[in-house]
Amino acid sequence: MANPDADGADPDVFILSRPTGSVVANGVRRGFVDARAAAEALRTGAVDAVVGAIPFDVDDPAALITPGTLVHSARPVAGSPGAPHQVLSMSLHPDQPTHRDRVERAIKQIADGELDKVVLARSVDVTLDPAVDVDDLIRALAQGNSEGNAFGVDVGAARGSGGWLVGASPELLVRKQGRTVTCHPYAGSAPRSADPATDRAAADALAASAKDRTEHAFVVDYLRDRLTPHCVEITVPPSPELRSTGEIWHLATPIHGTLRDEDMTALDLALLLSPTPAVCGTPSDLAARFIRDVEGERGLYGGAIGWCDGAGDGEWMVTIRCLELTADRRSLRTWAGGGIVAQSDPGAEVDETTAKLRTVFNALGIETRPNP
Numbered sequence: 001m002a003n004p005d006a007d008g009a010d011p012d013v014f015i016l017s018r019p020t021g022s023v024v025a026n027g028v029r030r031g032f033v034d035a036r037a038a039a040e041a042l043r044t045g046a047v048d049a050v051v052g053a054i055p056f057d058v059d060d061p062a063a064l065i066t067p068g069t070l071v072h073s074a075r076p077v078a079g080s081p082g083a084p085h086q087v088l089s090m091s092l093h094p095d096q097p098t099h100r101d102r103v104e105r106a107i108k109q110i111a112d113g114e115l116d117k118v119v120l121a122r123s124v125d126v127t128l129d130p131a132v133d134v135d136d137l138i139r140a141l142a143q144g145n146s147e148g149n150a151f152g153v154d155v156g157a158a159r160g161s162g163g164w165l166v167g168a169s170p171e172l173l174v175r176k177q178g179r180t181v182t183c184h185p186y187a188g189s190a191p192r193s194a195d196p197a198t199d200r201a202a203a204d205a206l207a208a209s210a211k212d213r214t215e216h217a218f219v220v221d222y223l224r225d226r227l228t229p230h231c232v233e234i235t236v237p238p239s240p241e242l243r244s245t246g247e248i249w250h251l252a253t254p255i256h257g258t259l260r261d262e263d264m265t266a267l268d269l270a271l272l273l274s275p276t277p278a279v280c281g282t283p284s285d286l287a288a289r290f291i292r293d294v295e296g297e298r299g300l301y302g303g304a305i306g307w308c309d310g311a312g313d314g315e316w317m318v319t320i321r322c323l324e325l326t327a328d329r330r331s332l333r334t335w336a337g338g339g340i341v342a343q344s345d346p347g348a349e350v351d352e353t354t355a356k357l358r359t360v361f362n363a364l365g366i367e368t369r370p371n372p
């Protein structure tokens with residue numbers, strides 16, 4: 001599968017592992033830092049494929065590549081346990097009390113009627129020993145969830161400098177095959193437990209939680225509103241289902257539609273839909289402004305990673321449960337966010353981000369005491 005350090009042959013620059021199969025891209029024919037320009041190049045036939053990462057704010061630099069080859073296989077990548085890493089330094093942005101204050105501020109803005117929902121994130125910078133092996137990390141992330149979800153994007157290959165964006169997002173932003181379009185939004189979370197009875201109780205409580213159903217509904221409503229003008233029909237189940245990663249229970253809703261215009265590409269759709277209220281908020285423009293004021297530029301976290309071929313088919317995941325590695329692969333930044341609505345509890349929101357950070361820490365074999 002992934003072989004980012006291959007000698008001789010074109011190195012892998014993109015890997016997406018999904019339960020239904022995986023896609024690996026090798027070599028670079030063209031890099032794009034402007035996501036809209038990449039979509040235009042695909043639409044006009046100037047390029048025959050685009051893979052990589054769209055940023056949270058489409059005006060910020062993307063990491064998109066027209067690869068030499070795009071290889072599909074029918075299986076997710078084979079998972080394997082990750083190598084342990086020692087933490088040399090760790091810094092939190094912001095620390096937990098400050099994140100809690102930000103959540104309280106968001107709840108107040110919502111109570112004042114300025115927003116309905118906003119997703120606030122925090123990040124953790126870590127330096128590690130030994131340097132991270134990208135291939136091993138992707139396998140460890142795939143091993144950490146029952147669906148084999150994992151991804152890697154060579155940001156340096158796309159932009160001329162930089163490292164890798166690597167993660168295990170469970171959340172399908174959009175898949176397009178012919179005229180069929182599918183979204184599988186996730187929003188509403190409960191940390192999992194090693195004890196089966198406690199774990200089941202957490203799942204049941206999430207399914208019954210009015211706060212989490214409200215938080216989830218903002219995402220479903222947004223996707224329905226954005227897709228409806230482009231679809232001849234669209235199916236949205238009336239209530240969400242429960243899904244799980246290795247660390248978290250989620251509410252999720254599978255959405256299916258049939259496109260009016262088959263020429264709309266998977267990348268066009270990703271740009272139409274990203275960022276959804278699973279990572280931004282409602283209303284979108286006000287939530288995005290609030291996030292930029294509070295967090296600063298997010299970069300690639302909260303955007304979308306995926307691929308689109310010359311026929312316009314492709315698959316894009318929401319860029320969450322991920323980290324960005326520096327070029328020397330000894331330092332990384334990882335993120336975790338959570339949706340804030342009127343009924344949110346600030347302490348629980350801090351704990352939720354800590355649980356989400358475990359996806360990356362577990363794959364790197366990092367024991368974190370106390371929790372970041």
Ligand SMILES: C=C(O[C@H]1C=CC=C(C(=O)O)[C@@H]1O)C(=O)O
Binds near residue numbers: 187188320
């Ligand atoms: C923003 C993140 O998760 C999103 C996806 C699923 C559940 C979420 C939540 O319950 O808040 C978030 O909307 C993240 O993992 O950083």
